[in-house]
Each structure stands twice: as C-alpha cells, then as structure tokens.
Amino acid sequence: DTAVSQTPKYLVTQMGNDKSIKCEQNLGHDTMYWYKQDSKKFLKIMFSYNNKELIINETVPNRFSPKSPDKAHLNLHINSLELGDSAVYFCASSQGAGTVPMNTEAFFGQGTRLTVV
Amino acid sequence: GENVEQHPSTLSVQEGDSAVIKCTYSDSASNYFPWYKQELGKRPQLIIDIRSNVGEKKDQRIAVTLNKTAKHFSLHITETQPEDSAVYFCAAIPTDSWGKFQFGAGTQVVVTP
Numbered sequence: 001d002t003a004v005s006q007t008p009k010y011l012v013t014q015m016g017n018d019k020s021i022k023c024e025q026n027l028g029h030d031t032m033y034w035y036k037q038d039s040k041k042f043l044k045i046m047f048s049y050n051n052k053e054l055i056i057n058e059t060v061p062n063r064f065s066p067k068s069p070d071k072a073h074l075n076l077h078i079n080s081l082e083l084g085d086s087a088v089y090f091c092a093s094s095q096g097a098g099t100v101p102m103n104t105e106a107f108f109g110q111g112t113r114l115t116v117v
Numbered sequence: 118g119e120n121v122e123q124h125p126s127t128l129s130v131q132e133g134d135s136a137v138i139k140c141t142y143s144d145s146a147s148n149y150f151p152w153y154k155q156e157l158g159k160r161p162q163l164i165i166d167i168r169s170n171v172g173e174k175k176d177q178r179i180a181v182t183l184n185k186t187a188k189h190f191s192l193h194i195t196e197t198q199p200e201d202s203a204v205y206f207c208a209a210i211p212t213d214s215w216g217k218f219q220f221g222a223g224t225q226v227v228v229t230p
Contacts, residue, residue: 041204043161043220090160105151108160 003027006091006109013081014117020077021112023091031055032074033106034066035090043090049074081116088113120144121209123221130197130228138224141189142209149210150183150190153220156203164205165192197228 006023013019025032034046048056052068063079074091091109120143130136140150151166167174167181167190174181178197183190190209194201206220 041155041223041225043206043223045219104149105163105166108162110160 004109025093029093033092037088121221136194138192140207146211147209153206
C-alpha cells in the first residue's frame, strides 16, 4: 500500500484556471506538508499542518490555499494559475505527537507535475 | 527559519571513487540532520539521518558526520556506483521546528562508469 499518495500525477492547465491536488497518507502521521520543486530541483516548503492545524505558511501567494479535512488528508487548491506555478508539487508527512513536535523521517508522495500553459 | 547551505551543487565522480557533500547550518538549536536522495523523476527518500548526540553514523557505503561546534555535517558515499547518481538534499531541523523540513539547495551527483 502506498504510504503517501497524491493525485493527479500530471496536470496540464491553462493560465487563469483553478485546480486542486489531493494528498492522503495512511501512516497515521500527525504532520503533513506541501513542497514546491522548481526546474532547478530546489525543494521549497510551502505549508505544514499538524493535526489539521496550519503550523507553517511560508511566503506563498494567497492564490494557494491548503485544506486539511482530517489529519490524513492535506489538499492544495490553486486559484488563477500563472506560468510561474509550473513545477512539481510534493506532499509529505511525518510523525508527530499531539502538540509535541517529533523530528523524524518525512515520507513523500510521488509528486504532481503541474504545467501551466 | 533555519538556513542550510549545501555544497557543491554538482558533483561528478568516477565509479568506485568517494563522494562528499557538505552542509552548514546557522541555528544552534538544530538537533536532527537527515539526508534525502531523489532519483530522476522519483520522490525524495531518506537515506540516512543523524541526531546531535552522536558525531558519526554509518550504513554500508554511506556515512554522515556531524560537527556541532562548527555547525556543519557531511554525507560520505564510498565506492560509488551508477545507481548513486541522484540529487541529494540535506536538512537541519531545530528542536521546536514542528518538523519544518526546509532542505538545502541539493547536490546533483553523477557517477560515471
């Protein structure tokens, strides 16, 4: 069984459209993340959630809105897509313990390659 | 947030030689130092990690060393093989960071036969 799964794997869309990427983890982890990987391979953290609560929100345009319906899911919605949003987006999760952060291995999804044309 | 610098950005080695990637960090509260490997078109995966209470950790051909005083840590790959070709990322995680895995810029390792 896939530990962290995200859909779709590929997404091609036109500028100005709104799209969503879904992520689910079956590891029982408390913390989930979204990362953006650009063409230079840099992995930049966008958001971090712990038990459905937003913990980290890096300087990401407010066109990006994460939503966590429960601690096993963290979806990413993007409004008014721009050319510069083209990248690979990775979801990840790691273990937490309620309000106590636990720095352990992060498990990544397979990535969603978003292409804005 | 934690600032992690990673060098070199690219590394080309002959098969069988050793590869070393170095990272430096700024936050003295960092206590967890993972290394991730990302093969072409794949997801990043943990290959080795070290915590601040040890200075070195080894797993077969890979090892990580940590110098807390100098705030740097390194990944060592011995007897490199073509399957070691990938992008490698380091991270330095402070105790209270809520697992904010902000990675270094990555090192593209190419192992040539």
